[in-house]
Amino acid sequence: MSRPIYDRVALIGLGLIASSMAHAMKKWGLAGSVAGHARTAETRAAALEIGFCDEVFETAAEAVKGADLVVLAVPVGAMRAVAEEIGPHLKPGATVTDVGSVKQAVVAAVAPHVPEGVHFVPGHPLAGTEHSGPHSGFATLFQNRWCLLVPANADPEAVARLRALWEGMGSYVDEMDAAHHDLVLAVTSHTPHLIAYTMVGVADHLSRVTESEVIKYSAAGFRDFTRIAASDPTMWRDVFLTNKEATLDILGRFTEELFVLQRAIRMGDGQHLHDYFTRTRAIRRGIIEAGQDTAAPDFGRTKSAGD
Amino acid sequence: MSRPIYDRVALIGLGLIASSMAHAMKKWGLAGSVAGHARTAETRAAALEIGFCDEVFETAAEAVKGADLVVLAVPVGAMRAVAEEIGPHLKPGATVTDVGSVKQAVVAAVAPHVPEGVHFVPGHPLAGTEHSGPHSGFATLFQNRWCLLVPANADPEAVARLRALWEGMGSYVDEMDAAHHDLVLAVTSHTPHLIAYTMVGVADHLSRVTESEVIKYSAAGFRDFTRIAASDPTMWRDVFLTNKEATLDILGRFTEELFVLQRAIRMGDGQHLHDYFTRTRAIRRGIIEAGQDTAAPDFGRTKSAGD
Known part of the structure; x- marks a missing residue:
């Protein structure tokens, strides 16, 4: 040693x-x-x-x-x-x-x-x-x-x-430098966490869909959000209170972007949706190449019955 | 056999x-x-x-x-x-x-x-x-x-x-029945996918944060979004075009809810944030108990150097 x-x-x-x-x-x-x-x-x-x-x-x-x-x-x-x-x-x-x-x-x-x-x-x-x-x-x-x-x-x-x-x-x-750090993290971590918390909260409030249904059928995408939204509440409260400006900046951009996609859905603009979804795939490939995740399907979860 | x-x-x-x-x-x-x-x-x-x-x-x-x-x-x-x-x-x-x-x-x-x-x-x-x-x-x-x-x-x-x-x-x-299916899936799958696509798109557009930074520093939450947002573009275009009503309903609720949290951040209402984040933890526990995910940290990814 x-x-x-x-x-x-x-x-x-x-x-x-x-x-x-x-x-x-x-x-x-x-x-x-x-x-x-x-x-x-x-x-x-x-x-x-x-x-x-x-x-x-x-x-x-x-x-x-x-x-x-x-x-x-x-x-x-x-x-x-x-x-x-x-x-x-x-x-x-x-x-x-x-x-x-x-x-x-x-x-x-x-x-x-x-x-x-x-x-x-x-x-x-x-x-x-x-x-x-x-x-x-x-x-x-x-x-x-x-x-x-x-x-x-x-x-x-x-x-x-x-x-x-x-x-x-x-x-x-x-x-x-500290300001750049806080902006980068607002994009890659803080805003994604807030969004995950929000989506889990929406599911929790929806009376026409029971909580048991949300939980049973979570494998179809929602599960990843619940993992993020299960993080320590005190830590995350402090993050949002102390990185307020960058988080609000990114949240504003997120809402604008979401409204554009929402409008494409309402108008039936399939070409817009397809183009958008195709672009986001490339970022995922970059993350795998950068070694920050595995290319194994579904995050390399084991496929056994005990999963 | x-x-x-x-x-x-x-x-x-x-x-x-x-x-x-x-x-x-x-x-x-x-x-x-x-x-x-x-x-x-x-x-x-x-x-x-x-x-x-x-x-x-x-x-x-x-x-x-x-x-x-x-x-x-x-x-x-x-x-x-x-x-x-x-x-x-x-x-x-x-x-x-x-x-x-x-x-x-x-x-x-x-x-x-x-x-x-x-x-x-x-x-x-x-x-x-x-x-x-x-x-x-x-x-x-x-x-x-x-x-x-x-x-x-x-x-x-x-x-x-x-x-x-x-x-x-x-x-x-x-x-x-088919209508209930479409609502349940709008909550547990379709809206989470649209949100993940949007967040990845926001990151991609932000010129002050280079794409390489987003990719390098993705482990802090963003990575889970990119996995969701890497799904097949044609399949997802069709999902949103054909489950339009339920998706727009849930998106409306999501935006309302997000605005309430955004306001709490702007106002510095730490109690509201902490209470909200504490509630969302319980849903995660339900998913683990229901066998739809593992309790192992970080989705049970292997912790080896080859991760």
Whole structure:
């Protein structure tokens, strides 16, 4: 095993992302030791029992003491309070990063509390599942997934070290500025999630179609929406509240575009629909070629009776 | 091997659904022989080469001769012409079914051409992948998936026999009337597909986000939309043109609902968003309990480096 990239890592928040990072850092020897903090005693106990943390602390302030890397892995709306609490306890020369889905709001909330001599390198791993909590993590969550860093003017050496950590966990790493990050994510993640939530809500309200019918007959497309719409409500509330402008921008474009297709249906304009559907196929091919999904049918679900 | 349910089955159209039916009927000994017709010589040759058809014919009229079961597996918009062509050649006592995603329009197109003494039992297997064509079929496509039959006043014995075929291929079978089918599918399939097409189209048009970024960073939710939006353009054009009323009804509800969430984002109403997202989680749990998906994270995709 090679030398760890960080001697001591502190994880603030112990949900899906943090627990997966801990599993990955242990599996590939990237951290000397892993300290953790979560608000509830139950989550802290789970972290010790599962074994992905070496130590847990009741407060974030205690957890970050002596840490070379501090990872803020709480919902975006909780970042400010955590940053304020840990600020005075950060070790000089340490790096602070986060894993929030929104970057401009996190920078605004956290940066003022990071003292001189501590490096702040915001980050966002584009990986996740519809599960949450300390039991949902696994070491390979970040394999072949992108991690976006938003270093702004951070120390290049601190950025390179954090990049090495993510690459060590199997990720590809890109850098961009916070505003561009938030726009790209509004398109590829935030708006799709809101739309999936909406479609599932519509189905739930429709009295002429029973819930049991919706559930039984979900295989025909709706199932993929329900998976997206099952994600953590607190995390997603915070995403929409803190990436408001980009999400509203993309939602406006989405509604315009939907109205054009709706009109084509109403008018019976089959050529328009066919042309549109043909163009969208090409993007899917690009995703398979880029290695972000498998070409196996239906996402490579097993075809066995136990599916 | 038990006695086949039908001595001779004719498949009109040899795409994903028909080829999967042929594979399944052969695997479980459900058909004595399988005849096929496709418009192109290339598809007919593929059916023989892959071996899921025993015989292929250049015309649908020839293919249905002597068949005990005729399966119309062409796009919904092509059903009327096929029915008109085969009507005079159907064997007395035979059953005609279809696998179209819309039922009222298919009944209107096909029923007038089915002669006295031939049973017409429309059907719709709720199964599929984003792939199409004769090479995309596999025997277990229908396992643990629902097949909806719309028998109206058809002969109960003919309905029971067709039900036995679908059950033999691993499906659950339900019966309902055509109008209800079209509404249920507008909610669980047609509108979700239109929305996915739209979101992929929005991403494609957004010049500030390059296509390569959309593709690289798709793992964060967008990927599931692109899979849905990669489905066969001709099939989906016909679905929207022929299930116009139910789709426009559900789209109207969707837009209303989306505007309410959009307003909550604009107003910063976090409680509304959190409550909404919490409710939609329950539907997902129902789908897993109903066996229509796996509880494994991220759809049970393999977590290996080759993912």
